[in-house]
Amino acid sequence: MDLKEARKRKKVLIAAHRGNWGGNIPPNTILSYKAALMLGADLVEVDTIRSSDGVFYAYHSGEEKGTFGLEGGRRLNEYSSKEIESLEYINSSFNRSGIGVSRLEDVMALLKGKCFINIDRAWLSSWKETLEFLRAFGMEDQLIIKSPAKEEVLDVFEEYGKGFMYMGIIRKKEEYDLIKSYKGINTVAIETNYQQKDDYIASDEFIGRLHSDGCLIWVNALTLDGSKCLSGGFDDNTSISSGPDKGWKVLLDKGYDIIQTDWPSLLASYIETTGEKK
Numbered sequence: 001m002d003l004k005e006a007r008k009r010k011k012v013l014i015a016a017h018r019g020n021w022g023g024n025i026p027p028n029t030i031l032s033y034k035a036a037l038m039l040g041a042d043l044v045e046v047d048t049i050r051s052s053d054g055v056f057y058a059y060h061s062g063e064e065k066g067t068f069g070l071e072g073g074r075r076l077n078e079y080s081s082k083e084i085e086s087l088e089y090i091n092s093s094f095n096r097s098g099i100g101v102s103r104l105e106d107v108m109a110l111l112k113g114k115c116f117i118n119i120d121r122a123w124l125s126s127w128k129e130t131l132e133f134l135r136a137f138g139m140e141d142q143l144i145i146k147s148p149a150k151e152e153v154l155d156v157f158e159e160y161g162k163g164f165m166y167m168g169i170i171r172k173k174e175e176y177d178l179i180k181s182y183k184g185i186n187t188v189a190i191e192t193n194y195q196q197k198d199d200y201i202a203s204d205e206f207i208g209r210l211h212s213d214g215c216l217i218w219v220n221a222l223t224l225d226g227s228k229c230l231s232g233g234f235d236d237n238t239s240i241s242s243g244p245d246k247g248w249k250v251l252l253d254k255g256y257d258i259i260q261t262d263w264p265s266l267l268a269s270y271i272e273t274t275g276e277k278k
Contacts, residue, residue, distance in 0.1 A: 001141045003116055003165065003188055006042060007216055007257050011271055015118060015260035016041035017222055018060065026067065026089035028058040029102045030110055039265045043116040043144075043258065046107055050126040055081035056104035056133055060121065066090070076101075077125050108137045116142050118167070118260075123147040123156075131160045140164055144189060149175035158184045167191055167218060173200060180213070189216040189258065197232030207255055216257035221248060221267070236263050244270040 007013055019025075019032025020039055026032065028047055036044045047060040061077060064070040068087050076084060084101050091097040111117055122130040122145065134143060144165045147153045157166060167189040168179040179187055190210055192201045200206055210217050220230035223237040231251060239247030240263070248267055251259055261267050 001113075001116065003144070004216065006116070010042070012252055012256065013042040013116075013216075013258045014040075014264045014267055015043035015045060015218070015258055016264045017045050017260050017262050018047065019044055020264060022092055024091045024093075024097050024099070026091065026097055026099055028060060029089070029099055030106060031099065033107060033110055036264065037111075037114055040268060041115060041264050043118055043260075044111065045118045045120055045260065046104070047120045048104055048122045048130055049075075049077045050129060051076070051081045051084055052078055053080050054129075055084070056130065057084060058102045058104050058107045061124065104133070105137075108134075108139060111142070112137065112139055113142075116144060119143055119145045123153045127153065127156050128160050131157070131164070135163070146191065149178045151178070154179065154182050154185065158182050161185065165189070169193065170201060173206065176201075176210070187215060189218050191218040191220070193220060193230045194232055195229050197234070199232065202232055202254070204254075211255070217255070218258040218260065219251055219256040221251060221259050221261045223262070236261055239263075239270075240266070249274075 016036035018027035019029065020035040020041065021027040021032040025035060033044050046058050048056060049059045049061050050056050059076055061075045064074065064076055067089055069090055087101055089097040089099050119134065140163045144167050145157065145161060146167045146169060147157060148169045164186065165188040166185050168175070168187060169191045170176050171193050176190060194202050207217060221235050221239065222230055223235045229235060234247045234250040248259065248270055259267065
């Protein structure tokens with residue numbers, strides 16, 4: 001699989017945020033990834049954790065209370081694998097779903113050869129161990145490993161992430177400059193997060209620089225909550241409430257290569273009905 005060749009064939013690559021979830025299907029689960037594949041997502045995001053006894057899972061830490069009703073503030077990486085596998089997700093109707101946490105090895109087996117995979121949050125704990133675990137699957141052509149632009153994180157990736165594709169998360173130009181200083185990292189993409197539409201990293205000048213450097217640009221159309229904006233307000237909520245021309249179209253026109261969304265089928269349908277091609 002070749003990420004840049006895949007990009008050349010399409011107007012934009014669509015990334016499904018934690019798979020495609022809703023109803024009784026929780027995020028970051030085998031069913032959410034199967035749903036994303038059925039909807040034709042080009043990429044899926046997979047959040048990762050490692051249990052206290054060394055087992056890897058697909059899960060977004062910090063959401064234990066909402067996803068399982070757990071109190072006390074313990075993160076899932078503080079639980080043993082036995083404890084984790086006794087948990088049951090709460091679904092979108094606030095009922096027990098009958099679905100547990102997916103092991104990362106099962107997610108890799110499902111997705112091998114089928115789509116690109118963005119590995120997220122691995123840098124938060126067991127960074128080195130996660131990279132070594134993922135290498136064993138022989139899926140370097142599919143996996144895009146993501147992290148923020150921090151020296152202590154980039155140092156580890158440069159040493160242990162050889163052969164993997166890398167995507168840095170930036171909120172300012174200086175963070176990109178730091179990433180570019182690491183010559184031993186295969187930086188194929190940059191995720192730009194910005195609150196204001198006139199932020200420099202959202203400018204045509206900066207977008208042009210990234211493309212000139214051979215980087216694909218990932219933008220988040222996600223609406224995480226009522227206050228956080230990751231793409232200058234041209235997000236999923238705007239695209240649905242005011243129409244796609246007010247949201248997704250702006251991101252498409254700016255030349256972003258990958259759009260991550262919670263509504264991949266709606267974005268894909270919009271692109272198809274407008275007749276937009278590469």
